[in-house]
Structure formats: structure tokens, C-alpha cells
Amino acid sequence: MTTHPHHLQLTTVYTQDSVRIELHGDLEYDNADRLVQEAAVQLAARPALTDLHLHCADLGAVDSMGLSALLMIGRRTAEAGVRLHLDDRPAKLDRLLDLTGTLEHFTAPPPTGAVKSSVVPTGPDGTT
Template identity: 35%
Template sequence: MTEQPQPGGPAVESGRLRVAVAVEPGMGVVTVAGELDHDSVGALDSAFDQLTQAEVSRVLLDCRELGFCDSTGLNALLRARLSAGEAGRRFGLVAPGPQLQRLLTVTGAAEVFEVYPDLDTARVDT
């Protein structure tokens, strides 16, 4: 059984993906490191689920250390964005790397995400 990420708790590892959740004033930040694919997407879904109870107006996915994302991971990001929107929250990606940027561009998904170069920029965008 995979341990569930807790807001403000330690990072959780699932296969080749490490996920951590932090709640800051007004926003939840999910940080991922490693590879987001079919085998590890459950940990990311669990992290987003943890934030459903948090009183935040935005959810950010910090991708600085995400080295790989496949179509299963992209679908998880799209679901998280949709879920955030349905809850009246904004959803953004922070510092997606070249591989994720290419995946977003090729699939046309780049147009639906707010993308920030770093967390500091994302924090000041209200």
C-alpha cells in the first residue's frame, strides 16, 4: 500500500516519483520529482485529493524536478485542472521542463494551463 501525501507532510515516493504537498496562504503546492507515468500517477492523484479539503484558491504543480511525463501523467494534470476549476480554484504549472513543455505543445494542452517560470512568480500572480 502506498502512503498518502499529507499537506505539509513529508514527501511520498511511488516508484520513480516523489510527491510532496504544502499548503501556503491561499494556495496548495504539489511538488513532484522523478517520472510521472502509469506506475506513479496514483501518488499525484492522491496529492491533489489531499488539497480538496484545504481552503486554497489556487493549486500549483511544481515541476522543477519532474524529468518525465507520459500521456497518463498529462491526463492526470488535465483532470486536476478540471477539478480545480469546478471547485472555483486556479491551477498552474511551475517550471515545466523541456520534455513536459514539448508534451504540452504537441498535444495542444499548453493553451489550457497557466504556466509560471518559478514559484516566486506564481506566488505574486493573483
């Protein structure tokens, strides 16, 4: 059996209020969904999460599906009120984000006064 030399490997490290997912290898069509799924699992499992860090130093190639995965994670973190960080971005990732007009989207500071939303459970009749 042969393996792709740049197969994506994910390492997840978490604390009480933040999660760091380290990306090793290429983020592409064949594996981008793995990253989205891992981020979704972490968001669902940790309602008190404030920050999701994607550590990109060992990230290889990123194709359009990889970029789509990053954008999807950005949408999901925004919906959850969690700050997304693309840490230690290699120059080639910055170039891709710049060319696609998404660099500022990922690197802009959060809006001031942003508050994490909370959902209040209601009973069957709609009362709390």
C-alpha cells in the same frame, strides 16, 4: 530490493490559501494516480484554497497517463474554483503539452470575473 531511479516523489507545502506540490521523478502509468489523489486530498481538506501549484522543475518523463493526471487535476481544480499553476515547467513538459494541444489549456489566464462557487447547506426539506 531495487527501486526505480526516477520513482515519483511528492512534497506538499501549504499555506492558508494555496498548496504547492513538488514533483520529483517521472509522472507515468505506475504512479500518476498518486498525484491525482494528493491533489484531491488537498482540494477536499482546504475549502478556502485559491491556488494549487504543481512545481515541475524536478519532473522527469511524463507519459500519457501522466498527462491524463494533469488534465484530471485541471478539471477538479476548475470545478472547485481553484487556479492551477504548472510552475517551473521543464522544456520537455512544454513540448509534450504543445504537441498534445494542451499547453494553452494549462497556461491561459483565468476568465475575468471568475468567482469561486460556494455551496450553501440545506436542511432536509430543502430550506437554508
